[in-house]
Every structure is written in C-alpha cells, then in structure tokens.
Amino acid sequence: MKIQHPISNPGAALLALGCTLASANALALDPTLTNPAISAVVDGYYQSSDRPMSERTEGFGLGETELALSANIDDMFYGKVTAVLESSDGESEINLEEAFIQTLAMPAGLSLRAGRFMSDIGYLNNQHLHTDAFTDRPVAYRALLGGHYFDDGVRLDYLAPTDIYWSLGAEAFKGDSMHAEDETGSREFSNLGVFTAYSKFGGDIGDAGSWMAGLSYLRNQNGRFMPHEEEAGAEEAGHGHSASYTGENTYAADFVYKWAPQGNYKYRHLTLSGEYFRVTGLLSDEAPAAGAKRRQDYHQAWYLSGVYQMSPNWSAGLRYGELDAQALEADEMQSQKLRETELSLGWHQSHFSTVRLQYTHQQGANFDGITDDNILTLQYVMSLGAHGAHQF
C-alpha cells in the first residue's frame, strides 16, 4: 500500500518543502486553492530502548514529520494531501498518508470520501498521531492496525437528522497493509481486501461533559493466516504500517468522554477514552494447520486512557493497555501477551508546541523476550502553519 520513494537527498527535498511553506502565507485566512491551508508537524524524540511494533527505536530519532495541504476545491469538493517523512535505519522515505477528496454538498446528510485516508473505525484511528497524548499508539493499534489504518478506498457516511449525534458509515479499501503473514510470498491476495462498517453516537451531559461511543466491524478478506506446509514459523512482529496480527473479522467498541469545568476548555479539561478489539478467523480452513490444537481462536486487545490538562501549560496522562494475540508455533497456536502501563507528562508553551516525557512499563509473556521492561521517552511535537481544527 505504501508508495515509497527512498530519496537520494532527503535534505534537499525537505529544503524544497520548507521553501514552499515559507512562500505561502502560513496563517491562511479562508483556505482557497490559491491560498490553501498549509501545515507541518515536526516530531523528534529520545527513547531509552526499543518498543515492539513501534516506529520509534532506541536512541535519538524522528517521528513522523508531516506536511499537509488542504482546501476547498470548489463548492462541492474538499481536498487534502498529507505527506509523511519517515526515517528508519538511516533511510528516509516519503509516504503519502492522506490524499483524498470529500464531498461537501451532498443532500440528506450524506458525504463521500475517496482516495487515501484514515479509516473511521474505532476512536483513535481517524485522529492524527500528533494530537495523541502519548508518544505511541496503544498496543491494540500497533498490533492490529499497524499503528493507524489508512488505505486507498472509498467511504460513504450518513449523519442522521437526530438530536443525538448518530452517524453510520461504510468503507471499502485495498487492504494491502492488512495482509496476513505470507511466508512464501506466493499467496494471491484479493486487491479489494477490507470492508468496514461503523456507527457512532454522541451527545452532551450538561454544559460540562460530552461523550461519543462507537461500534465498528472490519472484514479483512486477506486476514486469515495460511501456514506453509514445511515450516510454520512464528509470526514476526513487524515494523512499518502493517498490522502484525491479522484475522478475518475485527469487532471494535470505543468510547470517549470529555469534561471541562462549565465546558470551558481554556484552562482545564479531562479526556477519558477506551477501546476494545476482538479479531476472529485467524487461520485458513484449507491450511494444514487447521487441525492444530486451538486453545483460543482470536486476538483480543484493549486500552483505557485518562488525560488531564491541568493548566494551559501542563497535562498528564495515564494509560493501560493489553494485547492477547495468537501466533502459530510448531503447528500450535501459542498465546502472546503484552501489557503496557504508561504515564506521560506534557508541557505546552502554546497549543502548537508540546514537550513530553513518558514512562512505559511493559510486561510480556512469550512476547519477543519481553518480560519486564521500563522505557523512557522524551519527545517534542510541534505544529507550524495553519491552525487545524481538531476532531472531538
């Protein structure tokens, strides 16, 4: 799915992009085609050791450096392009994370999106990484959705004309990043691989509180693992944007609750959120290992997170997440477990700059040799250019 262009001279490319930024009016008023909203996110970190299924590695590194351009194309279409520069193992790549158009004027609360975009399943998935309160996505996302699931496809969304917020949506995607592990590289995957359906509800509780809850389903045609006859090795915890653990059906439930005194977000606010994922249909029926002893034929992951903005300058977050996944080892499904407890402290000079210190405690069982790890991460995330309006 990724279009990767290893660039021979990433410095020059960045410089060119930087010049584009500087020449445009950074605080574009009403974005138009001649004056689109342009923004960039810079993200850098130091981490004390590696984390599984994460793009952040030990030592100094850059997270996703993001450049985004968006505008209304005309009275019917809105367009957005987000390029992400990533560097890992000394190589820089430009990936397109978003390149989509969306309708603005369809009747009856309908809207259509096409191109490459982030799926609307779950709560966190359609949020940009730089708005997160932690340095990495919860283990549920890293293991089951490759961090965040974006892909090439289409979406139809319907917003009901009800007093309570109620939306329904369906998506179809190519699904390359959701392929099951292919040991021999000879498997023919369907190129219309992923279908999703979701529904979200939301409302207010008085002036101070607001909530949203969602249910999602993801069908992955290429999600069943088809073991090779001779050697059926354990699944490798992969890097990049590909899901490490796949299956045919993913069921997800999510909620978020936000609170601010009298609903005033200027000084203090609290965000509580949680999601639960269950992935079933792990093995192909035709697979020789189908008869293998299956103690548990599903992956399961969840997290709970609380983030308190205690003043305009300081925020603190606590998150706990678990992954209980299955991997085929010697014709037998073996359970792999990872538990993460994370504590983050953020300092914000303004809405646009964050310096974050995070402590992560990982406990693993049969998981890449992780038993009891402590990780410290120091990160900055800053955005420049146009004010982006954030999602709830």
Added chain:
Amino acid sequence: MLCLWGLTVRINSKLAKFAAVGLTLAYTGLAHAELNVFACEPEYAALTKALAPGASVYAATTAMQDPHQVQARPSLIAKMRRADLVVCAGAELEVGWLPMLQMKSANAKVRSTEEGLFFAADQVDPLDKLAQVDRSMGDVHAQGNPHLHFDPQRLLKIAQALSAKMTALDPDGAAGYQAALADFSQRWLAAVPVWQAKAAGLTGKKVIAYHTSFRYLFNWLGMEQVADLEPKPGLPPTSGHLASLLKRAGEGDVLAIIVASYQDRRGADWLGERAHLPVVMLPMSVGGNDQSRDLFGLYDSVLALLNGVK
C-alpha cells in the same frame, strides 16, 4: 439562561408550545416553518432570538466558555446538521472548531455566506485589523478583534444584516422579521443614550484587563486598557508579566482590573491584592451573570458593575 433556550425547546416541546402561544400573541402572522438557527456564541443567539422570536435557536457556547477553544463535539455536529442558518462572530474567532463542524455536519445549506452562514464581522469594520500576523504574536486575528457585541452601533448594523439574511432565507417570514427588527432597533436606539449617560463618569478611566475581550466596550465608553493580564494574546498570565503589571499599577491611575466571565481570575486577584485595586468580573455575554438575560440586560449589568467601582 439564554444558552439553554435551544435545549428547552428540544427537550420540552410541550413547554415550548406554551411559550409559543405567548410569542404568537406578541407577533401574530408567524404561522410558517420557523428557521432552525445555530449560533456560535450566546450574544448571537440572543440577537437572533430578538430578531426572529419564533425561530428555534441553539447556542453552541455559553458566556462561561472561551469561544476560541471549543471542542467540535458530537452534539454540535448534530445541531449543525439540522440548521438552516449558522450565526457566528467570524474574523477567525471560531477557526479552531467551526470548519470541523461544517465538514462533519454534511449540511450544504450552511457552508457558504452566500447561503445559510452569517459572520457578524463581515457586516462591520472590526477594530485592530493586522496586515501581518505571526504565531509569535500569540492568538491574534488578522481580520480584527472579533468580540464585536459591546459596540452598540456595530451591533445594530449586525442586527440589520442578520434580519436581511433571515428574510432572504425565509421570505415568507419577511413581515415578522421586519416587525421584530423595527421593535429591536427602536428599543436599542432608546437604550443607547441612557447607557451613555450612565457611563459618563467612566470616560477617560484606565483599566488593566484580560485579553482584548472588551476592546469595543472601552472604545465606545472612551475608557483605556493600559495593560493586558496576558503577556501575549491567548497565553496565560505569567509571574514575570504580573510583576511588570504591578509596577504599572503603581503609577496610581488605574481604576480596576477587568476579567471576563470565562477567564481565570487568579492572576487578576493576585495583582488586585498587591496593587490595592478592585477586580471586576464582567459577563462576557448573555448568560454571564443573572442580570444578563438578554443583550439589554448584558449592557445594563456591565455598566452597573463598572459604575460600582468608582
């Protein structure tokens, strides 16, 4: 409280019917489909209510909430989905949330100012427009100060334009909108000289205030904001900055320290205690205190509070 009008109408449609009977007595001839109006701030909810008494009006924020920092929350998306008209201050005040609501609400009617979108700042000439804006200046608006509703002249112009907008969207209600505008204008024009007479003693008075929230009020009354509790627009008061304000207050010519109903008064209290200056919390909008039930009550209350410190 006005900010709850929309809610009341929604939850208690029976109650609303009783209320509607009262309104129908005052404004007969409004028996047609009423506009569904989404107001970004309570001052524009109050103005819309005065200009379209039969309309269903929902205020997205209260006077206790900073309109710069609002969550594009699900309830607002649902409200905007069904709106015929969206009324906001404009001048980029809502830039952090309105575009997201428009995108998510998938309501073509309220996308463009040519149709059901109305920006108050487009109708008048805002103060403090800036040719060049840079993030290092803090949260400033290139299109000028958007807290327009404390200028009675500008507000009347906005009222006229809003009435015309509602007439254009709902021609059947034209007679009703005209009658309501005439009634509002008459009461407003009668009230302004009374307010000015009440505020005569405030002319030339100097204050320290939080943000440029009351820029238009001070401009109208001939008062002067000699210092800002914020070191830069949008940034909270720092101890170093407060120390410099204490020095400024020491010159002895400052009447009071002014904060708005959604602003933290701790910095103001710290300064007030040390400089022996009164701290006055003014309602930022309708619903900001018990007296501010509508725009008239808001002006009355603000002037009474300011006169109280003399």
